[in-house]
Amino acid sequence: MLKNEEAQYMINVYNRQPELTPFLVKGEGSYVWDEEGTAHLDFVGGLAVNALGHSPPDVVKAACEQLERLIHTSNLYYTEPQIKLARSLVQRTSADRVFFCNSGAEANEAAIKLARKYARTLHREDRYEIITALNSFHGRTMGTLTATGQEKAQKGFAPLLPGFRYAHFNDLRSFKSQLSAKTCAVMVEPLQGEGGIHLATGEFLAGLRQLCDEQELLLIFDEVQCGMGRTGALFAFEHYGVLPDIFTAAKALGGGLPIGAMLCTEEVAKGFSPGDHASTFGGNPVACAAAQVVLEQVGREDFLQEVSRKGEHLKGELSRLTEKLPALIKEVRGKGLLLGVELNEDKGKEIQRKCQEKRLLINCIGERVLRLMPPLNVKQEEIEKALAILTEVLLENK
Ligand SMILES: *Cc1c(COP(=O)(O)O)cnc(C)c1O
Numbered sequence: 001m002l003k004n005e006e007a008q009y010m011i012n013v014y015n016r017q018p019e020l021t022p023f024l025v026k027g028e029g030s031y032v033w034d035e036e037g038t039a040h041l042d043f044v045g046g047l048a049v050n051a052l053g054h055s056p057p058d059v060v061k062a063a064c065e066q067l068e069r070l071i072h073t074s075n076l077y078y079t080e081p082q083i084k085l086a087r088s089l090v091q092r093t094s095a096d097r098v099f100f101c102n103s104g105a106e107a108n109e110a111a112i113k114l115a116r117k118y119a120r121t122l123h124r125e126d127r128y129e130i131i132t133a134l135n136s137f138h139g140r141t142m143g144t145l146t147a148t149g150q151e152k153a154q155k156g157f158a159p160l161l162p163g164f165r166y167a168h169f170n171d172l173r174s175f176k177s178q179l180s181a182k183t184c185a186v187m188v189e190p191l192q193g194e195g196g197i198h199l200a201t202g203e204f205l206a207g208l209r210q211l212c213d214e215q216e217l218l219l220i221f222d223e224v225q226c227g228m229g230r231t232g233a234l235f236a237f238e239h240y241g242v243l244p245d246i247f248t249a250a251k252a253l254g255g256g257l258p259i260g261a262m263l264c265t266e267e268v269a270k271g272f273s274p275g276d277h278a279s280t281f282g283g284n285p286v287a288c289a290a291a292q293v294v295l296e297q298v299g300r301e302d303f304l305q306e307v308s309r310k311g312e313h314l315k316g317e318l319s320r321l322t323e324k325l326p327a328l329i330k331e332v333r334g335k336g337l338l339l340g341v342e343l344n345e346d347k348g349k350e351i352q353r354k355c356q357e358k359r360l361l362i363n364c365i366g367e368r369v370l371r372l373m374p375p376l377n378v379k380q381e382e383i384e385k386a387l388a389i390l391t392e393v394l395l396e397n398k
Contacts, residue, residue, distance in 0.1 A: 003035075020353065022361075027054025030375050030382045032361070040356070043374045043386050044363045048193070048225050048338065051252035051298055053375040059255040059293045066289035073285070075278060081288035088292060092234060092299050094243045095263035099272075100283030104224035104250035105139025107260035110277055111187065111246045112143050114264065115218045116163075118271030119184035123216065127184040130220075133169040137194035138187065138222055147187060150195070169198060172207035179211075185218040185246075186211070190236040193225035196369045197333045197340025205242040212245070218268060221247040224260070228252035229298035229376050231336035232308030239335070252376075255294040259287035298376060307376050310383060311336040314372065317387050321394060328398045330368075337378070341370040351393055360389040 003023045006016060022040060026033040030053055032042050042054070052059060066081060073079055086098040099110050112130060119127040132138065134149040145154060146161040154160060163182070168174040169192060186208055192198040212219040221244040226236040228249055233239050235247065245268045250260035260282075281287075297303060315332055318341055322329040330342040343351070346367035355362050363371040370390075374382070 020356075022356070029053040030378050038359065040359045040361050041382060041386055041389075042361045043372045044361045045373050045375050046256060047251065047363070048230055048373045049251045049254075050256055051228055051230070051294060051376045052255050053377055054256075056255055056293075056377075058297070059257075059290045062293045063257060063286050063290045066286045070285050072281070074280065075282065079283075079285045079288075081285045081292060082283040085283075085288040085292050085295070088295050088299075089261065089263060092295065093247075093263060094265075095247065096266040097264055097269040099262045099277065100288070101260040101262065101279045102258045102281050102284075102287075103139070103260045104222075104248065105141045105144045105260075106279065106282075107224060107248035107250050107262045108138045108144045108147065108187075108222055109141050110262040111220050111222075111248050111264075112147065112185075113277055114246060114262065114268065114271050115185035115187075115220060117276060118218060118268050121271055127182050128163045129165055129180060129182040130163065130185045130187055131165045131167055131175055131178045131183060132187045133189070133192070133195075134166050135169055135195035135198070136187075136189055136192060136222075137225075138189075139224075169195070170201050170204045172204055172211070175208065176211060179215065183215065183217055185220055187220040187222060189222045189224075189226060190240070191226035191231060191335060191338060193338065193371075194365060196342070196365050197338065197371060199333065199335055200240070202240050202242075205237070205240045209242045218245040220244060223247050224250045226335075226338060228294070229304055229307055229336075230338045230373070232304055232311055233336075234299050234304065236335070252298070253294060254287045254291045257287045257290045259284070259291050303376070307336050310378065310380070311339065313380075314383055314387070315339055321391060325394055325398050328394060337372070337374055337376055339372045340365070341372070343368045343370070347397055351397055354393045354396070355389055358389045358393065360386055362386075362390070 003018050022034045024032045031039045089098050116128045132147045136149045138144040138147040143161050146164045149166040165178040167178045190200045221237050223235050246264040248262050253259050318332040330344045333340045348364040348367050352364040
């Protein structure tokens with residue numbers, strides 16, 4: 001079986017196990033199929049990527065048409081999908097300008113570079129430090145790994161990039177305590193994903209905005225996971241009415257195709273000049289054509305309201321379960337269709353495995369936080385089915 005050869009040929013960073021890990025061959029809507037033809041209800045959604053489900057027809061059509069017309073040009077030339085997507089993103093958000101890349105880490109890397117360059121060119125001061133949150137996740141490149149406030153991700157990769165300081169999430173005083181004459185920006189996720197599903201408070205984000213205004217710092221929101229409709233707003237910061245100077249998107253943006261974007265205000269965009277930054281594949285026409293469809297569908301008000309409604313229902317049902325199983329479940333957190341169930345014990349991986357045996361794919365962060373992030377167009381009956389399986393497994397493991 002081909003599955004068994006993975007361990008021979010691939011570098012072992014994902015810890016897949018032949019006897020446990022499904023080998024997926026097909027996807028449609030909220031379901032994926034393994035090589036034996038078994039359907040699995042997918043509440044991992046490609047880690048918050050498959051916003052419109054698996055192989056959504058409109059995205060497939062747009063991408064296929066673009067594939068036949070023009071797969072790639074360099075960024076030395078104009079292409080239609082790229083400019084159209086930039087225009088749509090700007091019209092639909094608080095941003096004025098966009099830079100395209102291929103992933104979340106690259107989008108954040110671009111944000112870090114822009115923040116430093118802006119401080120140096122516009123303020124003419126040597127300011128480069130960025131304050132990020134403990135428990136955050138910003139990516140795996142050396143820059144974004146350094147921005148990531150988690151020792152376990154950084155271990156073994158020293159020397160890290162100089163110029164980062166860490167503060168406690170949702171703690172404005174902690175952020176203030178990390179200020180220095182060298183600070184140029186603050187970067188946070190409005191909803192921490194990989195860190196265990198922790199939602200920023202309105203007070204915290206508004207406080208950061210005020211702090212950044214007073215100190216002339218840039219406020220950067222990493223919306224790679226929580227953006228593109230995931231929380232019931234196109235970008236999570238819209239819930240708060242707090243506007244960033246820079247924000248980043250990736251995961252769900254291409255509906256499954258790799259694309260990232262760094263978006264910023266007109267003023268901050270002045271920090272970059274020709275030659276300061278680039279990406280060979282960034283804004284690839286096929287990825288942009290796909291993202292255009294995703295943005296048009298996910299950005300609709302009625303679609304976002306449905307995400308909120310489904311999210312509230314799912315969260316409400318999970319909270320009811322918490323009341324029934326107080327010894328097992330500690331807390332239910334999150335917003336929209338990015339929800340976490342924290343357990344009191346290290347049973348997360350076991351529960352994840354048991355759900356998988358019953359054909360429900362869920363994710364587990366660390367040992368204790370079950371993470372649910374189904375496609376945003378998940379059907380009501382699919383939510384009921386996932387709840388039934390999860391309830392059954394939790395009752396068996398209480
Ligand atoms: C996934 C993620 C990233 C990194 O994205 P990649 O596409 O894997 O590089 C960055 N920030 C957040 C908040 C993420 O969830």
